Amino acid sequence: MIKHHYLPMTEESQAEMLATVGVNSMDELFKDIPASIRFQGELPVSSRLDEYSLTRHMSALAGRNAHFDSHVSFLGAGIYDHHVPSVINHILSRSEFYTAYTPYQPEISQGELQAIFEFQSYICELTGMAVANASMYDGATALAEAGSLAAAATKRKQIIVSQTVHPESRQVLHTYAHGLGLEIVEIEMQDGTTDLSALQQAVNENTAAVLIQSPNFLGSMEDIEEIGKLIHAYKGLMVVSSNPLSLGLLEAPGMLGADIVVGDAQPLGISGSFGGPTCGFFAVSEAHMRRMPGRIVGQTTDKNGKRGFVLTLQAREQHIRREKATSNICSNQALLALCASVYLSVMGRRGLVEAATLNLHKSCYAKERLSQIPGISIPFSAPTFNEFVIKLPQGAQFDTLQSNLLAAGFIGGYDLGRSYPELAGHMLIAVTERRSKEEIDRFAGVLEELL
């Protein structure tokens, strides 16, 4: 009999339990599986490793990846190398949080429920919206579901999205829209931001929503207020995807006319993890509360009048609405929502402003510094937060450049040609509070040498 340290079954208890069930062997428990589909032979999966060998194997795999501690990173494009305060991992490592299920039994899940309630409160504060949910899979799926909500709320089929929105978010949006039978219209950019005159021409009475991102994928800030006016003139909705950290400094989209605000909470103390898990957030104005996808926690009282929290408005959800549901999101990213909440608790009002300001100043310094390299120019003039585009000299070989940067200890910026053929030879550079002046200067020096 196989013994394993996660399996407490002993030979003695196995024999007793089989007898209680009234069968003679383990095999008898599976006699309802037809012989023709019983698996024979050894499962084709990787072999077993003892715990020590497993840690060695995993550490060897991890060792083959360049990471934020081994290299100085200037890569952003949606995932950023921010400082993660020490307390976060300690709180996230409390198994009462990470080994719990969805809080369906509120009396023994008050911790999780209150943490989510506080997360919702934080998101409302940052975005300037009335209501937020308990999280989405990531910023990309949050944006796609915002499009779906807008279509359902306006009973319209057309979604307009700016090409300055994260390319992978747009791809996810297209996939969702195909499922729902929605039409997607993409609006081109002009000088690194949404082309407002093209947008104006595209918006009409069939437009359910305009989806924008600000700061956008190219790091530039969009004129949210103007875009809101364009879509609201046709009674459609404005969906804004935000970088939550930037909202320490930038006006809340809710104050600029947004009907739905989404985004990815990765900048709020969530590690890069090769892009996941992160945490999508989703906030709406009061009018759309009952159409919001996903779980929501509400405050209430118990029989003794004590404050408590429960999952609420569940009539919207798939286990009740079933085929009438407009979203199927079930499990979300609760643990990462907790992560974002702890981050915001640590930062507080002043810390968030200070972190955002550091990002702004350091990236502006880097933009200035890199623009001084012969052959490098800054193609766009819109204001930026912590990310910006540089144009490399003619003929610069991106792959070679990246390899050489890696060899020099840097993770270089994002090759915009991968998503925008017209921007081949342009690099998207992210600078967070973790980048020192010395690192920025050294990066500039190496870049100059390599070009």
Added chain:
Amino acid sequence: MSDNQQATHDKALIFELSRPGRTAYSLPELDVPAQPLKELIPSKMLRKEEAALPGVYEVDVIRHYTELSRRNFGVDNGFYPLGSCTMKYNPKVNEDVARYAGFAKIHPLQPEQSVQGALELLYTLQQDLAGLTGMDAVTLQPAAGAHGEWTGLMMIRAYHEARGEHRTKVIVPDSSHGTNPASASVAGLQTITIPSTEEGLVDLDALRGAVGNDTAALMLTNPNTLGLFEEQIVEIAEIVHDAGGLLYYDGANSNAIMGITRPGDMGFDVVHLNLHKTMSTPHGGGGPGAGPVGVKSLLFPYLPQPVVEKLEDGSYAFSKPKNTSIGRVKAYSGNFGILVRAYAYIRSFGPEGLRRVSECAVLNANYMRARLAPYFEMPYDRICKHEFVMSGSGLKPFGIRTLDVAKRLLDFGYHPPTVYFPLNVDECIMIEPTETESKETLDGFIDAMIQIVQEAKENPDLLLNAPYSTPVTRLDETGAARKPVLNCACS
């Protein structure tokens, strides 16, 4: 706080702990020249009013969340027999390895040459999950089971469309998970629900009546949501395939069959696995999960892009986009941190060990079923797989409902089983003990259940007012929905 406030508000919100002048952060210094803010950002784009976040000390943060954690019940706190959710032990070494900097601190858009270890892990996991499920290829992108369902259905839809067939109906049994019809709806498909037989299995006649040239797929979990294996699965597959439909396997119940049978061998064309169930990655209080989807080769062209490929020189790379693909379903490479844990789990068991996991899970469930049978109605009293359903309807004459039994269990230190699901069993109680619990733990739970039945008959008020031992007692859920208070409106 006064005593009175203490009674009504005994756990403060983090916002209520805020005091001006307190901070819990420590940031790098500004070591570059600062330009005036208004020269960098137009004033109309700047925030007029700071977000009303709390001001607290680091100690406040730690104590606040530590106290919240004490008000939460996880697998490490005790037995969690939550049917259909597979709450097994979450191995600690998996947590350790997922936190290695080479996994936790990497960027999804780094040059592929700089993340070969991560890509190899993803590739091997794709292969292992394909081997485990009997499928030909796997995508690791979906972030949760329901996300995987929708991904699979989108592929099925694309498959039929490519063949020029107009198939829009998805058949599900009445016991199916609520996400099945919801996923169909979001994929632009309509659901047909068919009744189960008295034995709790798919009614073949009803199925024959439901299939037709509009059938896109049958969605089924096997073992089903009653914990029973669909013995006629080969015939079911034939009926659906003969009608031109495909078979979707909802992998929520895969913990019962690892190494014993495989969805691919049963005739399924698409399968999703809930790694947070079967592969023991932590549920995190409601996520993150991961819902990889495996497909037979006929669905290759429609897989979400990218998948990880092994190149001829032995290196690993993301595949180039295919225009037949359904597209991307999530940013980047899925919930990588969860995939690392799942891979570690598979490696810690290997082929033989995974089979043993399922055997132990099934024996534990059958043992509990056998021991509880004298005390509860057993609508399907036969060999089950990793979970079983029973009914609390026998306690109705005493004014007791299943919910009351669940609430009383809290006082015994157990997380209650899933209740009122599946919908086709009156006063349903669904128990899944999992393989990581010992006979002693199961016996303790069984004793508690027997005592509760006794209490229900002798002193029903004891149950009606339960729980007594939790930070709050039964909460006004109706009031919460009628007048929603969804944030603290702290500003």
